[in-house]
Amino acid sequence: MTAVLTEAEPASAAASQQQRRRRSFGALAVLPLLAFTAIAFGVPALAMFNGAFTVKDEATGVTSYTMANLTGSLHGAYLTALVGSVKLSVISAAIGTVFGLLLAQAVVTSRFRAVREAVLTASGVLANFGGVPLAFAFVATLGNSGVVTQHLGLEDKGWNLYSFWGLVIVYLYFLIPLMVLTITPALEGLRVQWREAAQNNGATAFQYWRHVALPVLLPSLLGGFVLLFGSAFAAYATAAAMVGSAVPLVTLQIADALGGNVLVGQEHVALALSLDMVVVAGLVMAVYLPLQRRSTRWLA
Incomplete structure (x- = not known):
């Protein structure tokens, strides 16, 4: 031994x-x-x-640390742009979460494998389709002289693509596919036994979703919402090419400040605005990561 x-x-x-x-x-x-x-x-x-946090004296060339840039980024037009970006991101992310969930559920429950693969493949492509090409596609389709606008007479009915809600519709073009890709694995993780147990106890489909499925999916739904919020919050090229300064957004304000299109010598304020965006993105990720871990535990 x-x-x-x-x-x-x-x-x-x-x-x-x-x-x-x-x-x-x-x-x-x-x-x-x-x-x-x-x-x-x-x-x-x-x-x-x-x-x-720095400012340069143009007369002497001396650089000093100050809070003036950060304070200025939270006042006036800069604050309006930051609030506008948050508002646009929240609304578009909320709508994208709802419609993405419905589309993903239809895909998961579909009996046709080809439909499922086609939707998921298209979602993977469309989720990464943005910038100037997306703006041009919508301008050519739903702009003031767009094909659909002229054919249906939408301009006479008050339709305006170059507005806040027009930008929301454009953002949904890539946010909904992104939500489909995000929530589909969570929907596939729902156990068939849970639905059968609910039906055996006399629960309706609504009661099953209300008391079983949605509580389990809630972390994934909130995580998807946060992901969509971050994607919309950081988007720049699409809004810049389509609405310009018509809709106040923080990304457009940063570009104007760096380029001196409105005021000269606002480069440091632009960096302060970028820091504001980093703080918002950090808060978003601080919410997203715990939700993702909790969802993984439930659906593992």
């Missing part, structure tokens, strides 16, 4: 040493990625943070 234990101890020690070597090699393999992340994201973030 003692001989067996004596032989087992060196084998266990060798296995432990081999495991430590694998972990060391794994850590070394991650170093290039960490270095790239530090350079690509860390350096710009530090430059933005430093610029948001």
Whole structure:
């Protein structure tokens, strides 16, 4: 017995040493990625943070630290743009969450595999379709001289694509497919036994969704909403190409401040606005990650 234990101890020690070597090699393999992340994201973030709190005296060229840039970014037209971006993101994300859930449920319950694959493939493409091409497509279709606008006489009925609600409709074009991709795995994780148990106890379809399915899906729904909010909040090219300054958005204000289109010498205020966006995005991610972990536990 003692001989067996004596032989087992060196084998266990060798296995432990081999495991430590694998972990060391794994850590070394991650170093290039960490270095790239530090350079690509860390350096710009530090430059933005430093610029948001500095001001340069044009007469003397002396640079000093101040809170004036951050204070200015939360007043006047800058605050209006920040609130406008939050409002646009909340409304478009809420609508995208509802319609994305309905479409994903139709896909999951469909008996036709080809329909399911086609919708998911199209969602993967459309979720990444944005910017100037998307703006041009909507202008050509629903703009003042668009094909659908002229054919249906929408302009006489008060339709205006270059407005807040027009921008919401454009954003939904890529937010709804994004929600479909996000919520489909959660819908597939719903157990068939849960529905059968609810039916055996006399529950209707509404009661099943009200008391079983939606509480389980709630973390995933909120996580999807947060993801859609972040995507809409950071969008720039589509709004810039379609509405310009007609709708106040923080991303457009940052571009105007950096380019000096409205006021000259507002570059540091633009960096302060960027810092405001980072804070909002950080709060969004702080909500999204715990919800995602909780959803994974429920549907695992």
